[in-house]
Amino acid sequence: xxxxxxxxxxxxxxxxxxxxxxxxxxxxxxxxxxxxxxxxxxxxxxxxxxxxxxxxxxxxxxxxxxxxxxxxxxxxxxxxxxxxxxxxxxxxxxxxxxxxxxxxxxxxxxxxxxxxxxxxxxxxxxxxxxxxxxxxxxxxxxxxxxxxxxxxxxxxxxxxxxxxxx
Amino acid sequence: xxxxxxxxxxxxxxxxxxxxxxxxxxxxxxxxxxxxxxxxxxxxxxxxxxxxxxxxxxxxxxxxxxxxxxxxxxxxxxxxxxxxxxxxxxxxxxxxxxxxxxxxxxxxxxxxxxxxxxxxxxxxxxxxxxxxxxxxxxxxxxxxxxxxxxxxxxxxxxxxxxxxxxxxxxxxxxxxxxxxxx
Numbered sequence: 429x430x431x432x433x434x435x436x437x438x439x440x441x442x443x444x445x446x447x448x449x450x451x452x453x454x455x456x457x458x459x460x461x462x463x464x465x466x467x468x469x470x471x472x473x474x475x476x477x478x479x480x481x482x483x484x485x486x487x488x489x490x491x492x493x494x495x496x497x498x499x500x501x502x503x504x505x506x507x508x509x510x511x512x513x514x515x516x517x518x519x520x521x522x523x524x525x526x527x528x529x530x531x532x533x534x535x536x537x538x539x540x541x542x543x544x545x546x547x548x549x550x551x552x553x554x555x556x557x558x559x560x561x562x563x564x565x566x567x568x569x570x571x572x573x574x575x576x577x578x579x580x581x582x583x584x585x586x587x588x589x590x591x592x593x594x
Numbered sequence: 595x596x597x598x599x600x601x602x603x604x605x606x607x608x609x610x611x612x613x614x615x616x617x618x619x620x621x622x623x624x625x626x627x628x629x630x631x632x633x634x635x636x637x638x639x640x641x642x643x644x645x646x647x648x649x650x651x652x653x654x655x656x657x658x659x660x661x662x663x664x665x666x667x668x669x670x671x672x673x674x675x676x677x678x679x680x681x682x683x684x685x686x687x688x689x690x691x692x693x694x695x696x697x698x699x700x701x702x703x704x705x706x707x708x709x710x711x712x713x714x715x716x717x718x719x720x721x722x723x724x725x726x727x728x729x730x731x732x733x734x735x736x737x738x739x740x741x742x743x744x745x746x747x748x749x750x751x752x753x754x755x756x757x758x759x760x761x762x763x764x765x766x767x768x769x770x771x772x773x774x775x776x
Contacts, residue, residue, distance in 0.1 A: 434635050437642040443630045452695050454663065458656060465652040466645055476707060490626055497694075521687065522623045530697045530713065533775045552701025552709055555649035559641070566626040567639035592701070 436563045438467025443462035444566070447471040447489035449480030449506065451498045455528075459493060462558055477501030481509055488519040491565060496540065503527055504543045511544030511580035522563045522572065523577050528553060532589060541587040544580035546570070552591040561590055653702065660703040667692050668708075668744060671737045679730035686727060690719045696740070707743035707754050711736055714761055732765055 432590050434440065446468050456473055472487050474480040478501040480494060489530045492510075494503035507525050524546040529536065532550045540548050548560050573582045627635045671692055677685035696712035715736040718726075726732065739757055743749065 431636060433638055434631065435642050436639050437645055439647075440627070440631070444626070448723065452698065454660070454695055454699050458653075461652050461656060462649050466682045520771075524626070528698075530694065530716065548632045551698040552706070553698075555646060555653055559649060560648055563639055563641060569625045569628065570623045572621045572623050574621055576617055579621075586687065594617065 433569075436559075436567070440566075441467040442469040444449075444468050444490045445472065445487065447472045447474065447480065447483050447487060447492045449474045449477060449483075449492065449494040449498070449503060450528075451475050451495060455495065458553070459528075459558075462555065466559065466562070477503055477506030480506045484510055484523070485519045489522070489523060491562065492525045494525060494527055496527055496531060496536070504540060504545075507540070507545050508541040511578050521572070524570070526561055528563065532591070537589045538585055541581075541585070542583045544578070544583070546581055546589070548587060548589045550589045550591045552592060555568055557590050557592050655688065658670065659702045660699065661705075662709065664696070664703075664705065664744065667696065668737070668741050671740065675730060675733050675737055678733065679728055681724075681728070686719075689733070690716065693736075693740075705744060705747070707747070707749065708740055708755070710758060711739045711743055711761075713742070714758060718765055726768070729768060732768055734763060735761060736771070 445462055448456060448459050448463070448471060448493075450459060450473070460471050460473065472483055472489060474483045477494070477497040480492070480503075481501070483489070483490065486507075494506060496503045507527070510521075510523065510525065513521065525544065526547045526549060527540050527545045528549045528551060529540070530551045537548050546563060549557055549561055570581060572580055625635075625637075627637075627639060643743060674685045674689040674692070678689050693712045693715045696708055697716050699709075700706070700712060701709035715733070718732055718736065739761065743754075
């Protein structure tokens with residue numbers, strides 16, 4: 429067995445299923461094309477938080493990438509419900525949730541963190557930003573907090589938004 | 595999966611100083627790589643420049659299509675300003691939706707100035723009341739700035755900053771004047 433660190437390449441990404449929850453057709457096109465070019469094996473698209481929640485239960489994705497602002501259910505509420513579905517019953521209660529948003533303010537990032545978002549990416553999206561966020565998500569063990577009505581990353585942790593170029 | 599009932603630094607500042615309530619557990623969830631590859635996974639995971647090249651090439655491929663779509667969207671923005679000012683709620687919603695898309699995507703596809711003006715427009719609309727819409731001047735200036743940014747992509751960044759500052763001053767002035775009048 430080789431002791432070389434595992435490479436974040438198409439061979440690895442082929443094993444992953446990613447759920448994209450996004451209402452903008454242009455953004456959907458961009459994300460699905462970028463994920464396909466990484467080699468991600470299976471990409472499922474949902475148009476809003478409500479459909480995203482249904483797809484989370486039916487598809488059991490390894491990662492969710494979601495927009496923030498959508499109607500009728502936004503990405504924050506979808507995240508809250510996934511984290512509230514907690515231990516045991518949910519499709520994959522430990523699923524990492526990456527939020528991509530045009531809102532860069534501290535209060536938006538803190539609100540996303542409080543709902544259980546794993547990582548927060550500020551638009552405009554770059555290839556580097558998405559790739560690095562996904563690699564960080566898949567390669568690091570996470571420490572979850574579990575209470576009777578929440579299971580997810582600690583809402584008290586510091587969450588810094590990722591931006592292109594930093 | 596390890597489960598423990600002791601406090602964790604990862605749980606945040608409050609957790610290290612206080613008692614953990616009995617119904618709170620801290621759980622180490624193995625990484626996806628650990629779960630998918632088992633013993634074959636050797637951390638830390640290495641970035642692969644070939645993947646990044648492929649992703650960047652994908653963006654370049656989509657750029658041409660996006661530039662065409664963007665031009666059509668800006669023309670649509672220009673058409674939507676007048677009906678929005680006359681109270682057409684459908685036009686207002688469409689105008690916001692288009693500028694929201696531009697804010698999110700224009701920077702990715704090499705139009706950062708469009709993205710910045712669209713961001714300013716979105717932030718303005720998010721706090722717009724009916725009078726702001728009916729006045730329409732701030733909307734018009736933003737849409738003109740967006741059109742100018744795509745027509746003159748080599749504009750001096752100092753001019754762009756000045757335009758953004760001027761838009762900011764215009765927003766403050768129009769809202770300030772209304773407060774004084776009201």
